[in-house]
Amino acid sequence: MTTLYLASASPRRRELLAQIGVPFVTRVQPIDETPLPAEAPAAYVERLALAKAQAVFATLEDRHDAVVLGSDTAVVLDGRILGKPVDREDALATLAALSGREHQVLTAVALVNDIRAEARVVASTVRFKTLDRTQIEAYWATGEPRDKAGSYGIQGLAAVFVSQMQGSYSAVVGLPLCETAELLAQFAIPCWQQAASA
Numbered sequence: 060m061t062t063l064y065l066a067s068a069s070p071r072r073r074e075l076l077a078q079i080g081v082p083f084v085t086r087v088q089p090i091d092e093t094p095l096p097a098e099a100p101a102a103y104v105e106r107l108a109l110a111k112a113q114a115v116f117a118t119l120e121d122r123h124d125a126v127v128l129g130s131d132t133a134v135v136l137d138g139r140i141l142g143k144p145v146d147r148e149d150a151l152a153t154l155a156a157l158s159g160r161e162h163q164v165l166t167a168v169a170l171v172n173d174i175r176a177e178a179r180v181v182a183s184t185v186r187f188k189t190l191d192r193t194q195i196e197a198y199w200a201t202g203e204p205r206d207k208a209g210s211y212g213i214q215g216l217a218a219v220f221v222s223q224m225q226g227s228y229s230a231v232v233g234l235p236l237c238e239t240a241e242l243l244a245q246f247a248i249p250c251w252q253q254a255a256s257a
């Protein structure tokens with residue numbers, strides 16, 4: 060019996076994976092999230108998703124019956140990776156930069172077991188309406204931007220900033236569920252559909 064491990068401290072990722080009916084155990088290992096010099100954003104999120112999964116896989120005692128899922132999300136504006144805010148000023152500057160513009164959200168999902176590692180990167184486009192300084196400061200004061208790539212969460216109060224979105228909503232929140240289900244199937248882990256017909 061294979062055990063699926065979610066290599067993530069993110070409550071969003073736990074909720075998203077639970078949403079598609081897959082039983083899993085959460086384990087977290089810290090990794091270095093510094094981008095490499097001139098690393099392309101898609102390569103960066105893919106490398107981190109794999110690194111998160113591999114770091115947890117390395118700690119497991121029974122690696123034969125284990126699959127580990129890692130994921131990483133980055134907000135990209137004009138080719139620049141905007142990660143989680145380091146402080147208030149950083150978040151205010153990020154939200155001002157996103158105001159009235161379109162940006163990309165890249166999320167990678169990776170699965171690792173004792174014989175292989177596979178990853179998928181999903182790109183979505185999000186457009187923000189124009190925000191003024193008062194709205195940005197009020198949003199920071201809610202606490203929501205603190206632990207999120209690009210200093211916002213589409214699933215929360217920042218939904219009112221999003222005038223358009225193309226791509227995968229679940230990927231923007233933190234885990235692309237359609238692609239995750241496809242990868243899980245490749246590793247013989249059923250989500251609700253196969254489980255229901257088994």
Ligand SMILES: Cc1cn([C@H]2C[C@H](O)[C@@H](COP(=O)(O)OP(=O)(O)OP(=O)(O)O)O2)c(=O)[nH]c1=O
Pocket residue numbers: 066067068069071072087111130131132133134143164206207208209211212213214231232233
């Ligand atoms: C853009 C966006 C990001 N986010 C979150 C998802 C991720 O939790 C976070 C991006 O940071 P990540 O470094 O991808 O993930 P994490 O540190 O929160 O969790 P872990 O590495 O342990 O898996 O931003 C939202 O919740 N909503 C959004 O709309």
